[in-house]
Amino acid sequence: MSAVLEGRPAQPESPAPRRRAARAPYLLVGPAALLIIATNLIPGLAAFYTSLRDMVFFHDRGFVGMDNYAELFGNPATWKAVGVSLQFTFAALVLGVLAALVTALVINRMGGTGRLIMTLFLIPWAMSPLVVAILWKWILAPFEGGLLVGILQFVGLGPVALLSDDLGAPAALVGVAVWRTFAFGAILLLAGLAQIPADLYRAASVDGHSAWEQFRRITLPLLKPSILIVVATLTISYFNEVQVIIGLTEGGPIKGTTTLSYLLYEIGFEESNQSYGNAIAVLMFVINMLLILAYVRILGMDRPKRRVGAGR
Amino acid sequence: MTRRTLFTTLLGLVLALVVGPLVWSLATSLKPSGQILSAPPALLPDPATLDHYARLGREGVGRNLLNSVVNSLATVLLALVGGAAAGYAMSRFRFRGSRFLLVFFIAAMTIPAYSLLLPTQLLFDRIGLLDSAVTLPLLYVAHVIPMVVWVTKTQFDALPIELEQAATVDGYSRWEAARKIVIPGAKPALIAAGAYAFLVAWNDYITAATMTSSPALRTMPVALTFFQGFHGREWGPLMAGVVIATIPPVVLFIVFRRYLVGGFLSGAIKG
Numbered sequence: 134m135s136a137v138l139e140g141r142p143a144q145p146e147s148p149a150p151r152r153r154a155a156r157a158p159y160l161l162v163g164p165a166a167l168l169i170i171a172t173n174l175i176p177g178l179a180a181f182y183t184s185l186r187d188m189v190f191f192h193d194r195g196f197v198g199m200d201n202y203a204e205l206f207g208n209p210a211t212w213k214a215v216g217v218s219l220q221f222t223f224a225a226l227v228l229g230v231l232a233a234l235v236t237a238l239v240i241n242r243m244g245g246t247g248r249l250i251m252t253l254f255l256i257p258w259a260m261s262p263l264v265v266a267i268l269w270k271w272i273l274a275p276f277e278g279g280l281l282v283g284i285l286q287f288v289g290l291g292p293v294a295l296l297s298d299d300l301g302a303p304a305a306l307v308g309v310a311v312w313r314t315f316a317f318g319a320i321l322l323l324a325g326l327a328q329i330p331a332d333l334y335r336a337a338s339v340d341g342h343s344a345w346e347q348f349r350r351i352t353l354p355l356l357k358p359s360i361l362i363v364v365a366t367l368t369i370s371y372f373n374e375v376q377v378i379i380g381l382t383e384g385g386p387i388k389g390t391t392t393l394s395y396l397l398y399e400i401g402f403e404e405s406n407q408s409y410g411n412a413i414a415v416l417m418f419v420i421n422m423l424l425i426l427a428y429v430r431i432l433g434m435d436r437p438k439r440r441v442g443a444g445r
Numbered sequence: 446m447t448r449r450t451l452f453t454t455l456l457g458l459v460l461a462l463v464v465g466p467l468v469w470s471l472a473t474s475l476k477p478s479g480q481i482l483s484a485p486p487a488l489l490p491d492p493a494t495l496d497h498y499a500r501l502g503r504e505g506v507g508r509n510l511l512n513s514v515v516n517s518l519a520t521v522l523l524a525l526v527g528g529a530a531a532g533y534a535m536s537r538f539r540f541r542g543s544r545f546l547l548v549f550f551i552a553a554m555t556i557p558a559y560s561l562l563l564p565t566q567l568l569f570d571r572i573g574l575l576d577s578a579v580t581l582p583l584l585y586v587a588h589v590i591p592m593v594v595w596v597t598k599t600q601f602d603a604l605p606i607e608l609e610q611a612a613t614v615d616g617y618s619r620w621e622a623a624r625k626i627v628i629p630g631a632k633p634a635l636i637a638a639g640a641y642a643f644l645v646a647w648n649d650y651i652t653a654a655t656m657t658s659s660p661a662l663r664t665m666p667v668a669l670t671f672f673q674g675f676h677g678r679e680w681g682p683l684m685a686g687v688v689i690a691t692i693p694p695v696v697l698f699i700v701f702r703r704y705l706v707g708g709f710l711s712g713a714i715k716g
Contacts, residue, residue: 161534162546164527165590169553172587173561180564191570236459239452250456252702254463259698261648263666264690267673268470271680278482278680280469286485312462317709324710344448366715373557376650380670394559401563402655414563425555
C-alpha cells in the first residue's frame, strides 16, 4: 500500500521552459481537484448549512439554528436506526470476515482451480447492488415458485416469509450483503497469506505443532494486518449500504431494517425533507469520518515511510 | 471427517450459494410464464424461451441500456483523462500544495459517495443540473476520479524517470515523452482504473434514482425498479432484466480480473 507513498520524490524541473512548467502541474491537477471540491467539499458545507435551516421540497423557510439536531437526537426513530445500523454492520462484518477467512484459507491450498473459483466468487461483487437485491427477493419469495420455498418443501418444511419476518428480514439483509462482498475480503486475505513464508510452517511441523496450533500461532498473527484492512473497508461499506436495503426490504418490516443510511434515504429523498435529512447526512458524515480516520491509520496512509498491510 | 473433506464440503457449499442464485435468475428468465410459479420449482426451463427478453425490448429496455452504456463509457473516458493528468502532475512535478492535494485525493477516495448525495441533490437543483444528460456522468466521474489519480500516480512513480529523460535528450518534448513512454507504461493502472470506473457507473442505482427523473434518462437499474413496480410479480421479465444488467459488468470483470484485483490490493478499489 504505502509503497506508493514512499515513491521517489518528484524530479526537479529542467530550467528551460520555467514559466510554463510552473503552471503546468496546476493545469493538470486543476480539473480533478475542482471537480472533487465541487462534489465533496461544497456539498459537505451545504449539508451543514441546510441542516441549520427549515427546508422541505427544496423550499427554504429560513434559519432555525440547532432545531433539526434537537429533533434528530430527541427522536427515538434516530436511535432505533443507529441501533439497526450497528447490528447490521456488526453482524455482516463478523459473517463477512469469517466467510472471507475460510474462503481464503481453502483457496490458498489450491492451485489454478482456486483462481478460477475465486473468479466465480467475485461475480456478485461485480454486480449492481440493486440488481443483487432484486435477484434475492425472487429467491426468497414466500410463494410457490420461489427457490427457498421449493427447497424447504423438498426437505419437508412449509414456506417461510423471510422478508416480512422481524428476525428474518435483517438476517436476509446481512446474508445478501455478505454474499456480495465476502470474496472481496477473501482476495485481500489471500494476498496476505501469500506473504507468510512457508518455512515457518515447515519448522512448526518439524517441532510437532498441530495444524490448529500452526493456524493460531503463525497464520492468524501474520494475517492480522490484512484482516484489519478487510474489517476497516467492509465496516465503511456496510455502514453506508442503502441500495440492497432499497431493493430487498425497504427498511421493513416495522423499521427493522431501517439503518441510518436508509433513514437518510427515506427522509431526505423520499419525503424530500432537506433540512432534517441533511442533519442525518451530517451525522452520517461525522461517523464516516471517524471510520475513515481509523481506516487510514490501519492502512498506514498517514505514515508514508512504513510498509504495512498486504503488498502485491 | 478428515480436514480435506471438510474443506471440500465447505467450498462446495459456498460455490452453490454463489453460483446457484446466478443460475436461478438465468433459468427463470428463460422459462415460459406458466412454468415460473410451478411447484416444485422447475430448475431448468422447458422449453427455453426468449419471450421475457422480447417483452423487455418492447417496453423500451434498449433505451435504458443505451443510457447505461453512454454514461459508463463517458465516465471511463473523462475519469481516465482527468485522473491520469492529475496523477501525472502529482508524480512528476514538485509544486506548492502537492502534499496537501494528495491527502485531499485520498480523503475523497474514502468518503462514501452516498453520504454526500442529499446536499449534492440540493446544489444541483439550485444550479439547474438535476435531471440532465450530463448529471450522471459528471457525478460518476467525481466518484471515481480520486481513485484514478491514486492508482495512476502510484504507477507513474514506479516508472523509471530515466526513460523520459533519455527521450527528452533525443529531442522529445515533455508531452511527447508522456504520451509515448509514460502513458503506455501505466497501462495496467489505466486498465484497472477504467474497468472500475465502468463498474461504478454501470452498477449505480442510488445516484441515478435521486438525481434524474425523466424516463428518457433512466438507466438499467432504475428501469428495473420501474418494471418491478408496474409488473409486480412478473418475475420472468424482471429476471431477464437482471441478466441483461449483469452480463456487461461480469464479462468486463472476468476479462480485466487481474488488473482489478491489483487495484483491490492497493486499497484504491473498495468493497
